[in-house]
Amino acid sequence: xxxxxxxxxxxxxxxxxxxxxxxxxxxxxxxxxxxxxxxxxxxxxxxxxxxxxxxxxxxxxxxxxxxxxxxxxxxxxxxxxxxxxxxxxxxxxxxxxxxxxxxxxxxxxxxxxxx
Amino acid sequence: xxxxxxxxxxxxxxxxxxxxxxxxxxxxxxxxxxxxxxxxxxxxxxxxxxxxxxxxxxxxxxxxxxxxxxxxxxxxxxxxxxxxxxxxxxxxxxxxxxxxxxxxxxxxxxxxxxxxx
Numbered sequence: 001x002x003x004x005x006x007x008x009x010x011x012x013x014x015x016x017x018x019x020x021x022x023x024x025x026x027x028x029x030x031x032x033x034x035x036x037x038x039x040x041x042x043x044x045x046x047x048x049x050x051x052x053x054x055x056x057x058x059x060x061x062x063x064x065x066x067x068x069x070x071x072x073x074x075x076x077x078x079x080x081x082x083x084x085x086x087x088x089x090x091x092x093x094x095x096x097x098x099x100x101x102x103x104x105x106x107x108x109x110x111x112x113x114x115x
Numbered sequence: 116x117x118x119x120x121x122x123x124x125x126x127x128x129x130x131x132x133x134x135x136x137x138x139x140x141x142x143x144x145x146x147x148x149x150x151x152x153x154x155x156x157x158x159x160x161x162x163x164x165x166x167x168x169x170x171x172x173x174x175x176x177x178x179x180x181x182x183x184x185x186x187x188x189x190x191x192x193x194x195x196x197x198x199x200x201x202x203x204x205x206x207x208x209x210x211x212x213x214x215x216x217x218x219x220x221x222x223x224x225x226x227x228x229x230x231x232x
Contacts, residue, residue, distance in 0.1 A: 041225075043206060044158075044206070044223040046221070108157060108158075
């Protein structure tokens with residue numbers, strides 16, 4: 001069964017500082033990986049996704065993520081955080097075959113940005 | 116383009132009452148998903164449809180929950196009877212093709228916030 005672990009429930013960073021949110025996945029085949037962001041009272045917005053090719057993926061809002069197969073990780077990064085980045089971030093994994101649409105989400109990491 | 120539209124945005128109901136949540140997917144999308152989000156369990160896929168046909172309902176918690184998609188532009192998630200433990204945010208989402216096979220994005224609605232007292 002596929003699963004996602006986001007070990008950090010809550011992270012606080014200063015505005016302008018760099019950010020890395022951790023994501024580890026478990027999947028028996030080639031994983032398709034996603035990062036979503038959820039602002040308070042809102043739905044989920046896709047930040048970026050990895051399907052194949054270059055393991056460093058660029059997304060919206062200046063975010064990037066790197067797929068490391070050997071570590072089963074897909075960490076999200078941003079070089080300089082803005083106060084508007086405060087939100088909850090979800091990592092998700094899906095597959096290429098069968099019930100591919102069954103995205104499995106991690107429990108989320110809540111990001112707080114201090115000024 | 117309008118995104119995924121859900122109604123109601125907020126609902127407070129008494130235990131035992133029937134609750135119906137509604138969803139209008141993005142026009143042209145052939146996949147529709149219902150997710151539930153709680154503090155304890157995070158985001159869970161309840162059921163998804165392809166071309167209005169339910170494909171996988173293994174995430175539906177129990178018989179009190181049912182979902183329908185009578186046409187390509189409308190779906191409902193019904194809880195009857197509702198219980199306090201059903202309190203959660205219910206998200207509807209849609210995509211064109213599966214998010215994995217075709218590389219397309221799953222678009223989420225803003226959610227229906229359900230409180231059962």
